[in-house]
Amino acid sequence: MQNIDWIRCPVCGNKTRDRIREDTILKNYPLYCPKCKQQTLIEAKDLQVTVIKEPDAQTQSR
Numbered sequence: 001m002q003n004i005d006w007i008r009c010p011v012c013g014n015k016t017r018d019r020i021r022e023d024t025i026l027k028n029y030p031l032y033c034p035k036c037k038q039q040t041l042i043e044a045k046d047l048q049v050t051v052i053k054e055p056d057a058q059t060q061s062r
Helices: none
Strands: 004-008 015-021 025-032 039-045 048-051
Antiparallel strands (some): 004 015, 025 039, 039 048
8 A cells, every 4th residue: 555645835834735655756846835825846755845946036247
């Protein structure tokens, strides 16, 4: 039997609408939380979810 777990929002900690199994691998997955209405880019492997920090956009100087 596969272990299935809900993905929790990294911002507010509530359950999202997505579930993962222990053999699920996610890369650059846009996770949306219906409660705090924020979208976060995550990676998941072996039921471990990590948040991907995007670099801030730099303005071009002339």
